[in-house]
Amino acid sequence: MNKMKNNCYGICFFISVAINILLCIGIYLYIGGARRRDMKQEISWQSSLTLTWTEKAAAEAEAVAAASCSGHGRAFVDRLTSDGQPVCECFNCYSGSDCSVYSLECAAVVTSGDLTFLEPFWIQNAANTAVVISGWHRMSYNYAHGTKMLTELENCIRKLHSIAGNAVTEGRYMVFGVGSAQLLSAAVYALSSGNSSSPSNVLASIPFYWLFRDQTSFFSSKYFEFEGNTNSLQSKNSTNNQDVIEFVTSPNNPDGELKKPVFGGKAIYDQVFYWPHFTPIPEPSDQDIMIFSLSKLTGHAGSRFGWAIIKDRDVYEKMLLYISMSDVGISQDTQLRALKILETTIDEDGKPFFEFAYTKMTERWDRLTSAFSKSTRFSLQNRHPFHCNYFNETRLPTPAFAWVKCEREEDNDCRAVLEAGKIISLSGSRLSATDRYTRVSLTVRQDDFELLMIRFTNLISLENGSLQTM
């Protein structure tokens, strides 16, 4: 009995000791492994967190971008509450601190030249288009070598034109401006007669962008004045011996047609819309002065960046002098941002960008044309297909604006007719045409375009009813 008990305790003891040993080995292995895991984590932690001085600004930008604003607004880093929270800026028809309140009777506002329909593309390309600007970025007036234009940006723009095939840049000069607006004025100064007893007559063909007249008149120069529109017979007769400067907008604002000059003299080509998303590109433009802008290419109107491509050296130097006299060069922050945006624009020969934009514009024109096909009251500008080198196909133009005409005799204020149907557009007289026309922007956000289509569809569906029904 005792021997059995002995054996029992002995066996149990040895089993227990074996368990002790196994537990100890297990603990050793586990703790050691945990330490190595911790160390590995430590190293990965270190290598992911190599961000130091940029981290705060980056985190803030991401937090602001993450503010959903109910999907109907946007928050930006330059506008935060006093405790650093994003502030939602609501899209048209929405309100409330989180933009969740919808106004049913809201009008579609389609007056602006904004290209916000491109915003989703830039959101999709967030990582490649984010820019971090340090507090000490480019403090000097000049870049290295004393210039005020970023060489990398100029090279990128030349490459862009080569890819899009829309302008000859080889052997040409380039000048940057605060938007195309500043370059229009610079070009007028550069081309003007320099003779105060015979100032240059500045002209444009109706319909034309109002800035041509307003800006030219505003500067009240001794050497040029805004004469008016090219169609007027008086202009034609009176310019025989006078110095003429003609604005040629091609594609035109608002109708999107490719234009040629009326006179054979000095011309300033405003070609801000000459891109594959708005028009077929039959050939690279080859004019003495061609002006483009970021606003109408990528949609970054708020950045205020444009460029001119110039043939003549003397004209180039005069335009450069204009920029210098006006404001001692343009913002280097803006030039950095333009570089980042355009580097992504030209990625993969521009295909992702131009296909995105062109697809959107085509969809919109298809829907608009379809809606207007049911109307006798309203018409759109004619569009004729022609060959596009960029997309290598024959296609219709897809202009930024619908140039809507009210066909009924009594509808001589087309803007008012649309306003009664809750569409806010830009009257034809703003573009020196008649008010029988009104300009409707098609480059708005998708929500705004959907609302526009609802409003147009409603208006058109009422056509068979009487005016009183309206």
Next chain:
Amino acid sequence: MNKMKNNCYGICFFISVAINILLCIGIYLYIGGARRRDMKQEISWQSSLTLTWTEKAAAEAEAVAAASCSGHGRAFVDRLTSDGQPVCECFNCYSGSDCSVYSLECAAVVTSGDLTFLEPFWIQNAANTAVVISGWHRMSYNYAHGTKMLTELENCIRKLHSIAGNAVTEGRYMVFGVGSAQLLSAAVYALSSGNSSSPSNVLASIPFYWLFRDQTSFFSSKYFEFEGNTNSLQSKNSTNNQDVIEFVTSPNNPDGELKKPVFGGKAIYDQVFYWPHFTPIPEPSDQDIMIFSLSKLTGHAGSRFGWAIIKDRDVYEKMLLYISMSDVGISQDTQLRALKILETTIDEDGKPFFEFAYTKMTERWDRLTSAFSKSTRFSLQNRHPFHCNYFNETRLPTPAFAWVKCEREEDNDCRAVLEAGKIISLSGSRLSATDRYTRVSLTVRQDDFELLMIRFTNLISLENGSLQTM
């Protein structure tokens, strides 16, 4: 014997079991604790690694900033090699791909108005002044409510002036421009007579900033012309019945003196230097039009940002119209950057910033004055102490420029005299004064200032030798 053996096994068994139990309890506590640590790390990990779309740009910015360029150059994110490596832009006197090659015979270049002496302050404040701009930041022409000026920035500037005590802003209007340069021109347009048969005479007192004349003449308006300097008797006699617009620069460029108008009529105050680092601030300036710039406050000349504070509503609206006609508003990227920089400038009532800047300027003036005290050939502008409200002490002005005069009769081209001593300065005639004066910038980098002092000390030490020695 057996009983003893029994007891021994029994006790050992129970000890072993107790050890097992303790081991098990220990393992439970350890592993549980480790899990909780892991979970906590997991959460912190998540919150530190929430950076997604900004990470690439942030990492690139930090990598570029980390390029040492041997301490004698700077790399920027807008200029990388084709494989994404930083490119060193070398400071004066240095060259080579890493800026390590020093040119012994290098001249001190002190012509520019850059405030690069402030760069170290912005590097020290890297985290607070970094800006991350998303690819979709502010694409529209306008901010919310249809404006082109960022309200937060306007408020920040008003606060800045209140802190510095250098300008009255309450009840005043504000206009932003592309640098102070654009606002000078906007002000002339706004104040001009509007009568082409009696254009306004634009005047300034010698010495004056060349842009007043060059810009005013360039725009060749029917309604104003640059008449000349206020000191000329002819001007005084001929302006009795004429419309006068006077530029008053206070503190003056180049001598740093506080100025008053010569005529009692319309005046545009260029007050870009009226900050505590350049002059005592005896009172807040209270003029009809006061123009300031980021360039001469924080040193961010490349950003091209200025503002005007305006009393009269009509003048304000005309200046706003000028900006609108010139370039449809100023860059919203630049306005964001200005906001970030100015928010740090006004931190702690501006003390870290203004003390940094003022200390540097005082050191430099002390050293310069000491060196010039040994000279009879060269003299500096007189400086008289007066009370500064900001620093609450009586102190000397510490102007951005030394207005050096060559006292020897034969030294009538002072710029050339300094150039022979390897100092490149700006001749007095550029500021409509005589070439007996030359302007030397004291706001350069520390390395450049050290070189300037070496060159001046050399020049001055040679004074007792003959001219042939020079």
